Amino acid sequence: MSERIYMLPFWLRAWHWVNAALILVLIVTGGSLHFAQPDLPLVPFALAARLHDIAGVALAALYGFFVIANIVSGNWWQYVPKPGGFIKRCLVQTRFYCWDIFWGRPHPYPPTLAANFNSLQQIIYWFIMYFFMPILLLTGLMFLVPEWAPQRVLGLDGLLPIAMAHTAVGLIITLFMIGHIYLGTTGLKVTSLFRMMITGWHEH
Amino acid sequence: MRHLVVVFLILLLGTPSALAQTAGAAPTDPALIEKIRKSNAECLGCHTEAALKAPPREGMDLLKLKTLLVDPAAFERSNHAGMECKTCHGQTANEYPHREGLTAQVSPCGECHAQKSMRIEAQYDASIHAKHLKGKFTCQSCHDPHLYKVAAKLGAPSEIVRQDNAMCFDCHESDLKFATFGDALTPPKRRPDLDDIHEWLPNAKLHWGAVRCVECHTPVSPTKTLALSHEIVGKDKAEKNCVACHTRDTALKTRLYRHMVTEEREKLGFANSIILGDSYVIGATRNAYFDQFAVWSVLLTVAGVMGHGALRVFTAGIRRLLRKS
Known part of the structure; x- marks a missing residue:
């Protein structure tokens, strides 16, 4: 018989799903713009450009909300890697995903009210939310308002390094998203973690 | 230069038409240069901003003169630099007072540019300008012969864009200038707002600073090596497929960057790397290595x-x- 604890407040779940939807729109439209082909339009170019702009601005606003809500609620602490065996905890968690999971062994560090994330989640989420997301949003805003970008860099259009950074970080977040969605299936049941992100209740 | 000599010979012989197309080279013979300089100085003695401020003669019609000014420095940078004013304006153009109707009696461009004119005429006849303004619209309506320089000589795409779009904006961003043509139509046509009719185009102003209006407002040239078509098309027929330019096989290679395409190298894996000197164009200036890594x-x-x-x-x-x- 599994037990349940209420772990995720409404604001966090709402932010998570809106964030996910916006990032999904940005991945599809961004990919469509970058790999534009006349004979293979994933999303028509002009539409993709508009949607990407709108979703990008919305994501920037949502990120502002995320940072403020994290500070106010104290949730920011969840993302901070805790000392005292952090590396060891990461290695144990990695061994779980690479080996123990196939033998049906339990999660080594199941979520608790005090620590929602295991050490691997902490370090990866921290990098994604506090390192890569600001780069993605800043370079995206420079793309939106090219006057903010440098005019020239090494004799080339100043937008080039901005575009390269934006696309590279976009790729990193795309790869994270694939892994993140997949690891969502590693709960008690395949759907447990998805249900938790909807209801806020964690089964263990 | 050879052509200019031919022009002079023909003019001296009294047959000022059917000239061969000029190669655009300025004269190099010092005596001829001095002769042209002196001849042009007579004209520029009045037809400049400086002369307008300090008229060299009394009783001049300054309001009319104000509409007939030439920037000598800009002229010297233009395609017609080194040519004598009288070549186009007639051998008696520097007689003062000017004869009646002198302004209207400019030699047709085709007299020198015969070959080009023949090709352009068919394209122009199919254009929206010919459709609405046949007879009122001339080469000079767009190309100011005292300023204009062909793309290949301008070289830098940003310069080409600035010059060529200025020709379009001259009328299409000025109610007054547009009305000089629009009022002649039945019913009279008011200038449409450029922002409104380009509402569909993302980052319209960014495009206007980076590419020419004619990239979209002319059909694809049937021969890639030929210059842009003079068949200017209106919004109904204009290119609206963004991917015509925003892709690896970008149309910019046969349009704005046509004259530079021989320099094209996929430097550091960037497709259309020649464009990167001016603009990062999403979809066109992609990096093959990064794309492969991403996929x-x-x-x-x-x-x-x-x-x-x-x-x-x-x-x-x-x-x-x-x-x-």
Whole structure:
């Protein structure tokens, strides 16, 4: 018989799903713009450009909300890697995903009210939310308002390094998203973690 | 230069037409240069901003003169630099007072540019300008012969864009200038707002600073090596497929960057790297190495999680079997 604890407040779940939807729109439209082909339009170019702009601005606003809500609620602490065996905890968690999971062994560090994330989640989420997301949003805003970008860099259009950074970080977040969605299936049941992100209740 | 001599010979012989197309080269013979300089100085003695401020003669019609000014420095940078004013304006053009109707009696461009004119005429006849303004619209309506320089001589795409778009904006951003043509139509046509009719185009102003209006407002040239068509088309026929330019095989290679395409190299893996000197064009200036890395990393990640998932399902099945047995 599994037990349940209420772990995720409404604001966090709402932010998570809106964030996910916006990032999904940005991945599809961004990919469509970058790999534009006349004979293979994933999303028509002009539409993709508009949607990407709108979703990008919305994501920037949502990120502002995320940072403020994290500070106010104290949730920011969840993302901070805790000392005292952090590396060891990461290695144990990695061994779980690479080996123990196939033998049906339990999660080594199941979520608790005090620590929602295991050490691997902490370090990866921290990098994604506090390192890569600001780069993605800043370079995206420079793309939106090219006057903010440098005019020239090494004799080339100043937008080039901005575009390269934006696309590279976009790729990193795309790869994270694939892994993140997949690891969502590693709960008690395949759907447990998805249900938790909807209801806020964690089964263990 | 040879052509200019031919022009002079023909003019001296009294047959000022049917000239061969000029090569655009300025004269190099010092005596001829001095003769042209002196001749042009007579004209520029009045037809400049400086002369307007300090008229060299009394009783001049300054209001009319204000509409007939030439910037000598800009003229010296133009395609017609080194040519004598009288070549186009007639041998008696520097007689003062000017004869009646002198302004209207400019030699047709085709007299020198015969070959080009023949090709352009058919294109122009199909254009929206010819459709609405046949007879009122001339080469000079767009190309100011005292300023204009062909793209290949301007070189830098930003300069080409600035010059060529200025020709369009001259009328299409000025109610007054547009009305000089629009009022002649039945019914009279008011100038449409450029922002309104380009509402569909993302970052319209960014485009206007980076590419020419004619990139979209002319049909694709049937021959890639030929210059842009003079068949200017209105909004109904204009290119609205963004991917015509925003892709690896970008149309910019046969349009704005046509004269530079021989320099094209895929430097550091960037497609259309020649464009990067001016603009980063989404879809066109992609990096092949990065693209391959991106595609493979996504494919491998998807394959990785699918493999992991399949192994989980498989081992869960084995565990179930073991429990049963």
